[in-house]
Amino acid sequence: MRIVENPVEERELIESIMKKHGHTPDHNFDWLMYCSDEGEPKTAIWDDGYAVWYYKNKNGLVAVSDPIAPINKYQEVIGEFLKTLFDPDRRIRFLDLRDEAHDIIRNLYTDNYKFDYDIVWPVVDMNLFDPELPGGHFKDIRNALSKFNREHGIEIKDATSVDRKGLHGIVDRWLDDRKKAGIEELYPGRYHNMIDGSFRGTKSARAMFVDGKAVGFNAGWETPNNTSQWSAAIGLHDFSIKDLGLALLMEDLVWIKNAGYKTCDLEGSDPQALRFKTQFFLKFDTYKTYTFWLTNQT
The missing domain is CATH 3.40.630.30 (Gcn5-related N-acetyltransferase (GNAT))
Structure with missing residues (x-):
């Protein structure tokens, strides 16, 4: 895993990862850049072609959405991400993670886990409209x-x-x-x-x-x-x-x-x-x- 300090400089690579493994509405390069205005956007990238988008602010780190990776790789990706970036002097906020990623992190770091809120995402069948x-x-x-x-x-x-x-x-x-x-x-x-x-x-x-x-x-x-x-x-x-x-x-x-x-x-x-x-x-x-x-x- 390596940290991309300026995602814009490696936009092509990050977008290629999103094109292959993106699966949530938030896995959109420009949208994530727009949403990172409260801190410095960063991206953790794996040689296998996976990524986690986050930004750094005065309160710590904010990881946005699920890992950009296959679900069966979440355990590996999340484990290394947290092992590298989570320490006693830094807190990490996870924003809008789905069940699979959320449960892995909660189980790995039960004593450090602090729930904030959950929200519901409706998905509609346009044939019914x-x-x-x-x-x-x-x-x-x-x-x-x-x-x-x-x-x-x-x-x-x-x-x-x-x-x-x-x-x-x-x-x-x-x-x-x-x-x-x-x-x-x-x-x-x-x-x-x-x-x-x-x-x-x-x-x-x-x-x-x-x-x-x-x-x-x-x-x-x-x-x-x-x-x-x-x-x-x-x-x-x-x-x-x-x-x-x-x-x-x-x-x-x-x-x-x-x-x-x-x-x-x-x-x-x-x-x-x-x-x-x-x-x-x-x-x-x-x-x-x-x-x-x-x-x-x-």
Whole structure:
């Protein structure tokens, strides 16, 4: 194992590892760079072609998502990663790991394990999504969208061609609203970074204008090594209009279905977000990810 101090310098190698062994929505080079704005991004790389993405900040290390490796190699990769980087003076936070990786680490370092939180990721079958929203179950959604579309002028634009100042404004207004709502886990930097990076790493990025003003945007990419699944990574709006979030989600789902994707990962969700994201579906699958610490501090 060796440490890549500047992942950008070895982007081609890291992306080749992701292309071969990536399997979570987070296994996207540009997305991980956007998310590493709170520290210095690093990558641990193995000669066998495996990797772990992490960054270093004043609190220690933060490892993001599962190892970029086959699941049957997790024990080996995680063991060496921790043997090399975990010591009494350094704590490591693991962000959004699935069951297999989480359980290995918890079992290896039971005395050092400190649970933080878990979140649910819904995965929907796009064959079950009908944009017409037929039947009584979807009546309230149909009525809300009909009223929204009737009362407002809506335009969808390629987000890469939109003035960045307007997009940054969406993020700022979103942040203000979420803070007022008492939500603590907010990471505006990654969205600002994505805007400044012209949405590099996404396969589609679309901005919604309502009555001539940019008020939201959707962006995503294919889940690595699963070209039939879309990762709906970004769906962000400024809460300036009633049912704006509903209209933005509808736009995203219609685009995903029209693009031909069979399934869609709607990304990590707290209970309120889970209810909102899945309201267009009568059934859906889920999986969990876990965020936790390894620390020698009591």
